[in-house]
Amino acid sequence: MRISLGANPYYWSMEDVAAFYEQVQDWPVDIVYLGETVCSKRRPYGLDGWIDLARMLAAKGKEVVLSTLTLIEARSEVGTVKRLVENGEFMVEASDMAAVQLAAERGLPFATGPSVNIYNAQTLATLQRAGLQRWVAPTELPRDGLAALLEEAEKLNIPAVETEIFAYGRIPLAYSARCFTARAHNLPKDQCEFRCQDYPEGLPVQSQEDQGFVQINGIQLQSGERYNLLSQWPEMQAMGVNVMRISPQPIGTGEVIAALRGMLDQGRTEAPAEFGGVNGYWFAQPGMDTVPAAEA
Template identity: 50%
Template sequence: MKISIGPIQYYWSKTQVEQFYVSLRNQVDTFYLGETVCGRRREMTASDWIGLGKELAAEGHEVVLSTLCLVEARSEAAQVRRLCENGELRVEANDFTAISFLEAADLPFVAGPTLNVYSGSTLRTLQGLGAVRWVPPVELPGRALAELLGEYAELGDAPAIETEVFAYGRLPLAFSARCFTARHYQRPKDDCEFVCRHHPEGLEVTTRAGQHFLTINGIQAQSFGCVNLLSALPEMQQMGVGRVRLSPRPEGMSEVVAAFRAAIRGEPSVALTEPAPERQCDGYWWGGAGCAHYAKTPAAPLAALQGEEDALRPIVHEE
């Protein structure tokens, strides 16, 4: 099983972006590069992403250029097209704007998690368009993923396709034509002054009752908790998952990579304390509420994968 670093979801400075990748260059197999959230963010241009990608590829890394998840204007479609036509690096398509360019050029691609693949037949259709790897939707339970892969295998004429699971980081839940961060600062979207740059890991949202709810990141709504699927790696390996995706955070990523590397090797008692346990979640994978953090005893997760939903026992964190 390999480790991928997903695209940076936040608006970081060019210097911060470059330093982030320098810090991880000798630790992971694959880097996904590119702006996936907001087409107005231009700290790193398409040419900058392509140039950085070629540098990393020359060092022996696999590099994939990730495209926008929500294309709203011709200028954004032009950004996507520039990445798709880079001539050297593979592309992750996060909407059908990118797929249309890639299919026309007969180029293989990675099907991103926002393409909403929920059946083996849909996955087979995407493969027919050129997909060679896919990332399931972040809310898809492990049991449903196993069933989907089984359905795909039963199609008979379907060649192998690699599966990559989003295994660490704040989950991208939804995208909107409005900018949540700009609205928080009472600014119009087209004159936002890029206030999201002040929140390098998004802006946390609580309810009026003081309960943790979501994280807003420009036009993107994310989970409040950071997903951590270390305990699910044995099940993933059994069902043939080839990669895990770790989503970038401003701090602690070297420790995260080391923990996942150790767990993949089968080392016992591997754990992550960054972020704190009360800020972690894994509920979607085990078939429960996404914000839940379930017990890591072998019986509960395995029973959840086998469909015994009553076996789920969430860890309740009291503040």
Template identity: 50%
Template structure:
């Protein structure tokens, strides 16, 4: 099993991106995803900048580099940028929108199916494999049982399974909207947001009136309030045959997160329980911690 670093879902400054990846290329990561997946207005790095960063990282380490595309494509300008990304000619692309799948399929290019694509059974998997998918990142709300059933369906149809990458750590990306919640929180119109989400390097925590952490607001993206952590579920991930575990970047302590997963992948015992949520993986509400609910 390998470790991957997902694309940065928050909006950081240019220098912070470069410093972050300079640190991450030194970590035991097998795959690193680059690019903007949330908002097309976040232009701290252009496509050329991301490609230039990829070239630098190639010289510094051996990790496979993948370029991730937008999840919500709303305008002709965004479609044009997506075409450029698919035509980059250097890196494998993670498709997070069905438009990217269409573009990559037309060009007969292999791709990674990101977690925003609605793939919930073996029949859908076969369609995406026929389109060129070589790696599947299931939607974050999928349980281990659903993923296993989908792979069994695929096997029953005589289709070779793709690489399986599970979202194993980070705030779960749950939903996207045409409205920018961060701009709304600061009473700014979306068209004049002044990039205010850059002031929240890990999003805005949203609590209930009772003080329970519910969501994290990140521009047009709604994320889980708690951080998902599947490290204690490593034995089930092994049993399922997961090829990669995706760690979603956070602004602080990411090196420690990578190291904790790497130790388990290298043979250390998985912890019996960890902080964070893992409910979806066990087929219950995602905000729950299955260990506390007596499910494992």
């Protein structure tokens, strides 16, 4: 089992991004995904900046993959995806079918992120024929659905495609043409003033009874709670999952990666209690629910 660090979904300053990936160099993480997946207006790094970061991390032995924008609305955004796909050095994680097509048309291998809908082995097989090397399962696909998919994939004789599971962090739940951060500040999206930069881990949305619901992150909604499947690594391993993904957060990401590394190396399943989190999706329950270890 390898560990990956997903693309950072938030809008951090250039300095914070640089400082974060400076640390990542020394974390026990195998694969690092880089790039802007949420909003094309955010430009702390151009393609060159990401490539520089990618080379820095690759020099430290990390496999680096460049992630593309999830919601594409304008031709200019397709152009950005095209330049990423044609970078000539690093594989791309497609967050949308435009990126899949651009890679496939060029005969380039690609990965897919959790926002590309792969719910069955037949879809996996079709995308494998187009060049798919690794896929991240949709977060709402439960354990049993994943296990059945992987069994079916074996029956269909799909050549090696790696499977990655979103295992820790705030779950990407939805995307919109609208910017919810701008809306919360009564600003039009065109003049958003980059308010999302003030919320390095998103802006909490609660019910009128103060129950946590979601986090607003620009045009994206994330789960209010963090997803935590760290303890489920043995069953993932048994069904053939290759990679567990940790999603960046401003504080504590390195600790989560180090803890998972330790659990994997020492064969332990107990995750540190302070990591908290929910796990309902894995057990075919509402995503915001938590199934206690005793019942899991």
